[in-house]
Amino acid sequence: MKKVYFTLLAVLVCLGFFGAALGSVYNDALTSDEVSHIPAGYYYLTEGRFFINPEHPPLTKDLAALPLLFLKPTKPEITGGIHEPAREEPAYPYGKDIEFLKNSEINNGQWEWGRIFLFHPDNDPDKMALWARISVIFFNALFLFLLFLTLKRVWNRKSALIAIILMAVSPFMLAHASLVTLDFMPSLFMVIGFSWFAMYMKNWMADKKRSWAMVLAIIFFSMAMLSKFSFALVLPTAFIAGAIYLMAFKGFWKNLFKFILRFIVIAFFIGIIITLFYAPHVMNMPADEMLQQISNNYPEEAPQIAKTFLDTLAGTDNAGLKGVSEYLVGVVMVGTRIAGAWQTIYFLGGVYGSEGAGLLYFPLLFLTKMPTSFILGLLLLAGMIVRSWFQVKMSLKERLKNWFANPLSLFLIVLIFIYGIITLLSSFQIGLRHIMPIIMAAILLAARGTDKFWNFKLVKNFQAKYIFYILGAGLLVSVIWSFPNYLEYYNIFGGGTTNGYKIATDSNYDWGGQDVKRLAEWMDENGVEEIYTDIFSNVPLKYYLGAGQKNFNIEENKRPPSGAIVAVSYNEYQNNVFDDAVSANKKYSIWQDDLKEVVGKTILIFEVP
Numbered sequence: 001m002k003k004v005y006f007t008l009l010a011v012l013v014c015l016g017f018f019g020a021a022l023g024s025v026y027n028d029a030l031t032s033d034e035v036s037h038i039p040a041g042y043y044y045l046t047e048g049r050f051f052i053n054p055e056h057p058p059l060t061k062d063l064a065a066l067p068l069l070f071l072k073p074t075k076p077e078i079t080g081g082i083h084e085p086a087r088e089e090p091a092y093p094y095g096k097d098i099e100f101l102k103n104s105e106i107n108n109g110q111w112e113w114g115r116i117f118l119f120h121p122d123n124d125p126d127k128m129a130l131w132a133r134i135s136v137i138f139f140n141a142l143f144l145f146l147l148f149l150t151l152k153r154v155w156n157r158k159s160a161l162i163a164i165i166l167m168a169v170s171p172f173m174l175a176h177a178s179l180v181t182l183d184f185m186p187s188l189f190m191v192i193g194f195s196w197f198a199m200y201m202k203n204w205m206a207d208k209k210r211s212w213a214m215v216l217a218i219i220f221f222s223m224a225m226l227s228k229f230s231f232a233l234v235l236p237t238a239f240i241a242g243a244i245y246l247m248a249f250k251g252f253w254k255n256l257f258k259f260i261l262r263f264i265v266i267a268f269f270i271g272i273i274i275t276l277f278y279a280p281h282v283m284n285m286p287a288d289e290m291l292q293q294i295s296n297n298y299p300e301e302a303p304q305i306a307k308t309f310l311d312t313l314a315g316t317d318n319a320g321l322k323g324v325s326e327y328l329v330g331v332v333m334v335g336t337r338i339a340g341a342w343q344t345i346y347f348l349g350g351v352y353g354s355e356g357a358g359l360l361y362f363p364l365l366f367l368t369k370m371p372t373s374f375i376l377g378l379l380l381l382a383g384m385i386v387r388s389w390f391q392v393k394m395s396l397k398e399r400l401k402n403w404f405a406n407p408l409s410l411f412l413i414v415l416i417f418i419y420g421i422i423t424l425l426s427s428f429q430i431g432l433r434h435i436m437p438i439i440m441a442a443i444l445l446a447a448r449g450t451d452k453f454w455n456f457k458l459v460k461n462f463q464a465k466y467i468f469y470i471l472g473a474g475l476l477v478s479v480i481w482s483f484p485n486y487l488e489y490y491n492i493f494g495g496g497t498t499n500g501y502k503i504a505t506d507s508n509y510d511w512g513g514q515d516v517k518r519l520a521e522w523m524d525e526n527g528v529e530e531i532y533t534d535i536f537s538n539v540p541l542k543y544y545l546g547a548g549q550k551n552f553n554i555e556e557n558k559r560p561p562s563g564a565i566v567a568v569s570y571n572e573y574q575n576n577v578f579d580d581a582v583s584a585n586k587k588y589s590i591w592q593d594d595l596k597e598v599v600g601k602t603i604l605i606f607e608v609p
Contacts, residue, residue: 006157010148010164017168018141021178022134024484025514030129031487032512034180035114035538038132041065041180043113046075048284050326051293053110055333056182058281059226063139064180067131074122076100076113082292089115092540096121106292111538119543126517132180140177143188144168150195150216154408155448163447167440169475171482171489172369176433178486179511186227187436190234191444193220194415197238198408201245204262205255218266222273229334231437233419235270239263241414245407271324278323285322290314294325297333343430346574347504356427361504365432366439368494368503373474374446375491380467381449384456409448412441431507487511488601497601501570510571513537515600519567520544522599532560534588535603536571555586564608566591573604 030038040053041061046069050058080101089112090098098116105113118125144164151160167173177184193216200213221238224231242263246255282290291314298307313325347357348364367375419438428434456464482489482497488509490500501509513535523531523545532552533541542549552566554576560566568588576582577589584590591606598604 003157006152006161010145010161013161013164013168014141014145014148017144017174017177018137020168020479020483020486021137021140021174024174024486025133025178026130026484027517028487028514029516029537029544030118030125030512030539031179031181031514032507032536032538033182034129034132035118035512036110037061037180037182038064038068038128039114039117040110041132042068042073042075042117044281045069048280048282049105050278050281050285051105051108051289052113054108054293054326054330055229057226057229057327057330059223059277060136060182060185060228061180063185064132064136067135068128071128071131073117073128074120076116076120078102078105082106082289092119092542094120102289106289107296108293114538115540119540125539125543129180133178136180136185137178140185140188143185143192147188147192147195150192151444151447154195154199155406156451158454159448159451162450163444165472166374166443166447166475169472169479170371170374171479171486172371172432172439174479175486175489176436181433182228183433183436186224186231187440189220189224189227190231190415190437191412191440193217193224193234194238194241194411194441195408196220197242198406198411201242201407205246205249214262214266218269218273221266222270222277225270226274226277229331232331233422235267237415237418238266238411240418241407241411244414245410274327275320275323278327279319282322282326283319285326287315287317290322290325294329297329297336299332299336302332343428344575345429345504345506346571346578347429349578351575351579352429354427356429359424361429362423362432362435365504365508366435368490368500369432369508370439370491371475371478372491372493373471373478374443375493376474377450377468377471378442378446380464380471381446381453384453384458384464385449388453388456409445412445415441431504431511433507485601487514501574501602505571505574510536510569510602513539513541513569513602515569515602516541516544518600519603520546522605528565530565532564532566533568534572534576535567535569537569554588555582560608562608565596566606566608567599568604568606570602570604 036053037056038061041058042065043052044050044058044062045065053061076098077100079099080103082102084101084103086103086107087101092115094116098120100109100113100116117123118128144167147167148160148164151163173184196213196216200210200217203210203213221234224234242259243256246252246259249255291311294307294310294314298310310325310328313321316322342354345352345357347361350357416438419435423435423438450468454463454465454468458464458467478491485497488497488500490497490503494500494503516535516537516539529546530548530550531545532550533545534552534554535541552560573588577587588606591608594606594609596605596607
């Protein structure tokens, strides 16, 4: 009966997660990255080619595009040759006979493809976005339940239930689980993979049957790597974690040699899965077009022998080898982007470029964008761990033995450490979502600690579980209170959802015009037919705002006439106002007394004096 009770609660949590996530984005316009990811997924499934958005693996995009196969939207025809001269992107509105040049396809014209596909006269972009999001939310809810089943096996039912509650009852998690983006789902795959890898290592050391745990670890590690290239780090991370775990057992060097052989097998089969998955995505990519793609994206300073290797793979007639080449091209592209850190970000009153905002960026965002109850819970758990360390008389050897009894906690700490070091050393900082693996690992550790210290006596007979109940209620309140503005959520330490933009924008707050549809509604309600806009967005704004929409930038354009309405997204506002290189009379702050209102949470409306 107890087993059924826990499982039923887990199902209800996942259903609530699905409903809250869907409700949060139901009226949101397409965010920046979705303009690329959704059309790219449909392109892969229908074309068998991978030239669009190749810097991200296909799995999540494929899943998002599945409903579009039933909607059967119109695709622009791909015409011309690979060396045909480039052209300016066609202006909206598009004609029914609009074409997409093959030269643009080979050169990854993902934004042009995304716009002319989504906003083709025969298509409904909002309907496609909604169904793509429903698909992603459904699979995220399904994989969240699989995480519960996994942790129930690796730890116990209570730890598993607490873990998925902490995952599901979080505005930050709901925000990124509800969009067609590449952070939540691959991170979920990663922690499920590490859970089964921990089970495999534990069974191996106990000389128990372990093949099924290895198979599941291989599958979920592969799915993580097929969703985001940076998740290739799962392999070295898992190897290091496994080697550390072996130190707790006798015959370390003998076991280490066996472990290396086993890990080679794991890596080999992950490579096979990636190769097989990529094959149908590249089956219609001719060698000459792939060679051109490699030439366009391979860095000049990189070793030419590696380029020769990629060229050789791409030049074969084997779809599997072509897939390997395409996967490695994506790794090169994302590595180049991270190394270059091409960005303009606002953070704490400063505007930064490729140099980044410094070491404080991710830690501060973690403390201000995760729910207050979760942060307080972590502090409480840390205090109880320290207190129990001194209360319980136990040798260091015994403590380590207990710690190594179930290696998942150890593996998650290693994951946090490795990803944390790499993240802190990187200047690529465009949102807290980029440390999603660290956050998920921290959530799992918090769940395990909550279970362990559930009956811990804080004062006389007052047990920790009563505080955990209060904190759990706080989590639920944060989700209800911030609905549907989960993307813009900041906790009370960060000034709340209304003031969070003062800390950081970008995907932390204003991710490419999610309030554009609300702006269109505001224009209708207020009889506004002409509007000047400086909005960070990848959609053709005229689709929503009408022919009276005019692009505007206060630094470059002539001041609009008195009485004109100007809409500015917080992302552009902060990047302008806090840029020391911009003169005072070219900053939007000169209109601070002329602010009429804020549409949604991210678009400011000014009336020019």
